[in-house]
Amino acid sequence: MKTTNKKQDAANNKAKNFGGTVKRLLGFFAPYKKQLVAVLVFALLGTLFLIIGPKVLGEATNTIFAGVASAAEGNEAGAGIDFVRLSKILASLVVIYGLSALFTYMQQRVTARVAQRTVFDLREAVDHKIQRLPLNYFDTHTHGDILSRTTTDIERISATIQQSMTQLITAVFTIIGIIVMMFSISWQMTLIALLVLPAALFLSSMVVRKSQKYYIGQQNKLGSVNSYVEEMYSGHNIIKLYNTEQRTENEFDEMNDALYEDARRSQFASSILMPITNLVGNVGYVGICVLGGIMTSNGTLTVGAIQAFIQYMQQFTQPIVQTSNIINLLQSTVAAAERVFELLDEEEQEPENKELKTLEDIKGEITFDHVRFGYTPDRILISDMNVHVSPGHKVAIVGPTGAGKTTLVNLLMRFYELNSGSIQVDGIDIRDISRKNLRQQFGMVLQETWLYSGTIRDNIRYGRPEATDEEVYEACRMANVDSFIRTLPGGYDMVINEEGSNISQGQKQLLTIARAFCARPQVLILDEATSSVDTRTEKLIQDAMDKLTQGRTSFMIAHRLSTIKDADIILVMKDGDIIEQGSHDELMAQNGFYTGLYNSQFA
Structure with missing residues (x-):
């Protein structure tokens, strides 16, 4: 050795x-x-x-x-x-x-x-x-x-x-x-x-x-x-x-x-x-x-x-x-x-087409058409995915660890390029849209929060720097965090330290929701983030996320299946493929893989 x-x-x-x-x-x-x-x-x-x-x-x-x-x-x-x-x-x-x-x-x-x-x-x-x-x-x-x-x-x-x-x-x-x-x-x-x-x-x-x-x-x-x-x-x-x-x-x-x-x-x-x-x-x-x-x-x-x-x-x-x-x-x-x-000299991400289309005021219709993807050519994770999401619908993505839930979101954001097939937004292939323009349509609230060393005000307007102070305050009110911020020393001008350790995990999560409100996205990606907070904060976060998703197409990576009963469509993933899809009641009636997952959390 x-x-x-x-x-x-x-x-x-x-x-x-x-x-x-x-x-x-x-x-x-x-x-x-x-x-x-x-x-x-x-x-x-x-x-x-x-x-x-x-x-x-x-x-x-x-x-x-x-x-x-x-x-x-x-x-x-x-x-x-x-x-x-x-x-x-x-x-x-x-x-x-x-x-x-x-x-x-x-x-x-x-x-x-x-x-x-x-x-x-x-x-x-x-x-x-x-x-x-x-x-x-x-x-x-x-x-x-x-x-x-x-x-x-x-x-x-x-x-x-x-x-x-x-x-x-x-x-x-x-x-x-x-x-x-x-x-x-x-x-x-x-x-x-x-x-x-x-x-x-x-x-x-x-x-x-x-x-x-x-x-x-x-x-x-x-x-x-x-x-x-x-x-x-x-x-x-x-x-x-x-x-x-x-x-x-x-x-x-x-x-x-x-x-x-x-x-x-x-x-x-x-x-x-x-x-x-x-x-x-x-x-x-x-x-x-x-x-x-x-x-x-x-x-x-x-x-x-x-x-x-x-x-x-x-x-x-x-x-x-x-x-x-x-x-x-x-x-x-x-x-x-x-x-x-x-x-x-590292290989850069795939160059974009010269003639690109611009998305403005999208409805939020998303289509996965025969999507095939693998992180390496010899290791295909998603073999043939077909999903249609109507504008304004809530889509929950569930499945065991390693099923490909995060991969699906990464493909939607063009963090990775497809092996074959296409993903369309309002009928337009996302490869015909610039990455910058595409990502402007999305807002993300992830389980692992990210806030940088700066004032709370600047962190909230991070996705839309031109947002006015009143728009920042309104976003915080919608996210149920305005009253908390005003109790802090310096209020909206308080500086979050490098590791964000001068505020709690739940408070950081509410601030990321406020940031998503302020950015005004048309499509949302939500990673359920209530597992490490107390019951009261969990209710505030859930209420803020419910308000955030109203009228917007949203993809929710779900860990607690009890939180997605009202989803319009639930995608059940296993080994990179969607094995079941439908509403909560429809999937429970099938008595399949989803039913087993749901019952295991309440056994």
């Missing part, structure tokens, strides 16, 4: 397409070509003035050295120094380094703007993608993993672009400029210095190849840890109830250890990059000092030239070290980008 897990981890950690991912990430910079050109110009100018400085400073050294030598010959210390020329050189240095700082500042400012706009576009692309993903993507991926891809991974990309873009561009220009300046001083010493570059790059590339899989593994395991934490914290009451704290801790420790191991290995790889680069650089530095001393002693080079070359050598090593660090940082960034691009 452990061997199998190790093989799976190795497969998951393997780098997929480093170059392709980098190329695709760079594609997000395409809209900002002008700004990138400005970045390159500012970087070039800033680097140019920076690398001129040591050579000018060498002239100052030569001036001082010549003056000291002259004074030594005349026994008058300092008498030979040309202070006028020296002051002009130093003044020019101030200007040179000042211009370098100015252009570097401009480069960083434009880079920050480009980087943040690029990440903004990436976030926007991810958000738009999520809106186009089919429901089964969220059924097959944990919330923590999706959250990790859309937040943690994008933040890592953002940090890298912001920090590394300026350093990388400056490092490249600096290396090129310094090589030119070193050649202008001594080609022999420059050749020694250039031996550093291929050696450092070769050793760095070896480390990169070894460490890439650990960075990918680190990002994948981080997503798993985030997913686990989200699941466990959301169910912490159940964990304490069943005394599984220790087991939960052990499971977390295993996942955390796996994350630690990949993070440790990736960070170890990053930590040896700089020592390797420094070692190679110091070897080259020693060679230059020896050769420079020989050339100075025989008069081939001046002291100022040696001083300038040594300063260039120090500056030459720094961008190589920076490049090594950037390469190291790119490992985790590319791993994060791969995970984001995997999300962007």
